[in-house]
Amino acid sequence: MSLAVQDVETLVDELRELLGDRVSTSPSMRDTHGHDEAWMETMPPDAVCFPRSTEEVSAIVKICARHGAPVIPYGTGTSLEGHIQAKHGGVSIDMAEMNQVLEVNAEDMDCRVQPGITRKQLNEYLRDTGLFFPIDPGADASIGGMAATRASGTNAVRYGTMRENVLSLEVVLADGRIIRTARRSRKSAAGYDLTRLFVGSEGTLGVITEITVRLHGIPEQISAAVVPFKTLDGAVDTVIMTIQCGIPVARIELCDDVQMDVINKYSGFDYPVEPTLFLEFHGTEAGVAEQVELFSEIAGEYGGGEFQWASTPEARTTLWQARHDVAYAVKALVPGGRILATDVCVPISRLTECIMETTADIAQTSLTAPIVGHVGDGNFHLAVPFEPDDTEAVRELEWLCERLANRALAMEGTCTGEHGIGLGKIKYMRSEHGDAVDVMRSVKQAIDPENLMNPGKMLPAD
Numbered sequence: 311m312s313l314a315v316q317d318v319e320t321l322v323d324e325l326r327e328l329l330g331d332r333v334s335t336s337p338s339m340r341d342t343h344g345h346d347e348a349w350m351e352t353m354p355p356d357a358v359c360f361p362r363s364t365e366e367v368s369a370i371v372k373i374c375a376r377h378g379a380p381v382i383p384y385g386t387g388t389s390l391e392g393h394i395q396a397k398h399g400g401v402s403i404d405m406a407e408m409n410q411v412l413e414v415n416a417e418d419m420d421c422r423v424q425p426g427i428t429r430k431q432l433n434e435y436l437r438d439t440g441l442f443f444p445i446d447p448g449a450d451a452s453i454g455g456m457a458a459t460r461a462s463g464t465n466a467v468r469y470g471t472m473r474e475n476v477l478s479l480e481v482v483l484a485d486g487r488i489i490r491t492a493r494r495s496r497k498s499a500a501g502y503d504l505t506r507l508f509v510g511s512e513g514t515l516g517v518i519t520e521i522t523v524r525l526h527g528i529p530e531q532i533s534a535a536v537v538p539f540k541t542l543d544g545a546v547d548t549v550i551m552t553i554q555c556g557i558p559v560a561r562i563e564l565c566d567d568v569q570m571d572v573i574n575k576y577s578g579f580d581y582p583v584e585p586t587l588f589l590e591f592h593g594t595e596a597g598v599a600e601q602v603e604l605f606s607e608i609a610g611e612y613g614g615g616e617f618q619w620a621s622t623p624e625a626r627t628t629l630w631q632a633r634h635d636v637a638y639a640v641k642a643l644v645p646g647g648r649i650l651a652t653d654v655c656v657p658i659s660r661l662t663e664c665i666m667e668t669t670a671d672i673a674q675t676s677l678t679a680p681i682v683g684h685v686g687d688g689n690f691h692l693a694v695p696f697e698p699d700d701t702e703a704v705r706e707l708e709w710l711c712e713r714l715a716n717r718a719l720a721m722e723g724t725c726t727g728e729h730g731i732g733l734g735k736i737k738y739m740r741s742e743h744g745d746a747v748d749v750m751r752s753v754k755q756a757i758d759p760e761n762l763m764n765p766g767k768m769l770p771a772d
Contacts (some may be wrong), residue, residue, distance in 0.1 A: 311398040313379055316718050318356045320386045321377045324403070325359055330697040332360040332407075343382075343402040346389040347449075347637075348734055349650045349698075355382060355396035356691030362407050363478060364488060364519040371517065372486035374401050380765050381484070383513040385455025386428065390562070390651050391732030393459065393512055396716060397766035403517060405454055410436050412520065415504040419525045420477055420494060425518050441525040444469035448634040449729065460510030461667070464633070467553070468560040468592065469526060471728070475502040476509050480520035484758040507753070512730055513764035516755050529592035534561075534620040534629055535603065537609055538584040542566055542669065542681075548664040549685045552610050553658055557601055561590035562686040563633055566669075569640075569680035576639030577632040582615065588633050622657020637693050638681050643678060644695040652711050652734075654718035655689040655727025660675075664721055665690060671713050675706040689727035731768045739770050 313321065325333045334340075335357050344354030353538060356379070361367045373622035374381050380400025387394060396402060409426035416439050420570075423432060428450045432443050447463035457479065464470035469475070478492040491504035508515055525714025539545040549562055564587055565573065571583045587609075591601045599706045606617070620629045640648045655665045665681060672692075673680045692714065715725040715738050739747050751769055754761070 313377065314363060317377060318399075321373065321401070322357050322623075324373050325370065326410045328373065329359055329361070329366065334360075334364075336360045340696055342387070342396065344382055344396055344402065346387050346391045346392065346394050346732075348390050348395075348732070349648045350392045350395060350733060353395035353397050354391075354399075355380075355402040356399045358384075358404055360404050360407050362483065362541045367482045367517055367519050368486045368488055369399065369410075369480050370403060371484065375485055375553040375760070375762060378729060378760065378762070379738075380762050381517065381530045382764050383425075383458065385425065385452035385458070386450065387456065387570060388449035388451050389732065390729045391457055391726070391734035393730060393732040393764075393767060396731060397733065400762075404416070405452060408519065409452075412440065412683050414493070416441060418494065418521055419527070421525060422520060422522045423453055424520060425457075426452050427433065428452050429456065435555060436525065437626045439525075440528055440696070442528050443475070443523060445475055446474055446528050448637075452523050453523065456674065457509050457518055457521050458511065458513050460728070462684065462687075462689075462728045464563055464590075464630070464684060466684055466689075466728075467562055468558060471533045473506065473509055473592060475524045476505060476521060477524055478522040479505055479508050479518055481508055481516040481518055484760065484763050485517045487520070489516075492522075500513065500676070512752060512768050514730060514768050515763060517763075529560075530591055531562075531595045531598040531694075532590065532621075532626065533598050534590040534626045535602075536581060536586060536588055536620075536629065538570075538582040538586045538615040540584065540613040540615070542585040543662050543666055545587055546665055546685060548554070548612045548614060550658055550661060551612070552605055555604065555608070557604050557608075558772070559589060559601065559605065559686060560592040561630075562573075562684075563588040564681070564683050564685040564690065565633070565636070566681040569682050571757060572643065572680055573632050573636065573640045576642055577635060581618075585617070587614075588629065590630075614687070636680070640678075640680060640693045640695050644697060647695050647697045649693050649695050649712070650707055651691060651693045651729070652714065653683070653689060653727050653729050654714055654723055654725060655687065656718050656723030658688040660721040660723070661685060661688050661690075664717060664723070666694075667717060668714055671710055675710060677703065677706055677710065679710065684727070687727070688723070733767060736768065736770045
């Protein structure tokens with residue numbers, strides 16, 4: 311599928327007629343757009359474009375379609391499974407200059423944004439409205455990228471994922487057509503649910519150019535806490551019981567003892583080096599107090615220790631920044647090395663079993679593999695540092711990841727709760743979805759018959 315040199319030159323000339331100096335073919339720019347945070351090798355595109363409007367995106371896609379050039383949408387490059395590698399060359403469409411809030415409907419609690427705005431930028435814009443956008447995957451990802459990968463994060467246990475918080479999309483299709491998937495109403499029974507089709511499609515069906523998202527009111531009271539446990543299964547069982555009892559925690563995050571040691575060293579904390587839950591409670595003052603009391607009783611039954619509270623915005627920011635920095639903290643363990651970040655999600659009743667069996671697997675290797683996760687919805691992660699030239703470590707890592715994914719599938723879970731498929735997890739799609747993969751391929755063929763939209767991602771080859 312890759313274009314010949316002469317064809318690339320003609321393609322770039324046409325793109326420059328449209329965008330001028332907002333087209334780059336410099337090696338450094340191409341390399342930057344040829345990899346995300348995954349461990350995989352860089353696969354640079356032939357050119358990088360920086361559009362400023364939906365119409366320009368449509369024009370870029372039409373030019374690419376005429377030349378048979380692949381199109382790879384690019385947000386902030388923080389994805390984790392090789393979503394933006396240009397496997398067959400082509401054009402990377404960087405949305406950085408399409409980063410505006412287009413409309414805020416405070417009374418309806420929604421807003422319409424361009425794809426390049428990041429979640430932090432959006433919440434800063436909303437600060438004086440009394441509303442906020444809750445999806446928090448850790449990285450300051452773009453809203454468009456979050457929609458494309460069906461992102462979630464620490465708040466998902468209460469507020470849901472991007473699937474629940476995207477109301478409508480504007481999308482440029484492979485032939486340059488511009489469509490809107492839905493209106494602003496909170497529900498509709500009119501036609502196929504195209505919004506849900508494109509949320510999580512990882513750029514394989516079209517380029518997202520506008521997103522209408524659901525907003526939420528800023529809670530009257532927010533309290534965050536850290537509580538250690540004597541055992542890992544005690545911490546996980548506390549989470550399961552909390553969810554089953556219907557306590558509406560906003561965040562409930564797990565770090566095992568290995569991860570807590572890494573956090574202390576990287577972020578300068580002195581937390582006990584024990585399995586630990588990071589928590590946040592939202593609501594009225596009385597409601598939060600009730601949630602805390604109920605959770606404390608459950609934690610006490612499963613070996614929970616002393617709570618450390620963070621009630622001021624500054625203290626909460628510091629606490630959650632430490633949690634969000636876990637990948638960088640782990641990466642610092644092997645200076646100059648890489649990390650492989652992977653995740654699975656299982657029904658919450660199987661969570662303790664899945665984590666404990668994974669811990670037993672880790673013990674059979676020489677790897678440092680901290681466990682951290684959004685355990686309130688059955689989702690947990692491994693971030694494993696390694697030297698790419700260490701063949702034994704790479705072999706162990708491949709074995710560990712294979713065991714983890716297959717275990718999750720055997721427990722009626724998924725090979726990825728939020729990282730997505732990209733290049734990294736294509737091999738599990740048939741095991742997870744069976745013949746439904748063929749239906750997905752039929753949808754892809756119908757919408758993108760020439761296979762130009764982020765080709766080689768998500769769907770396994772025939």
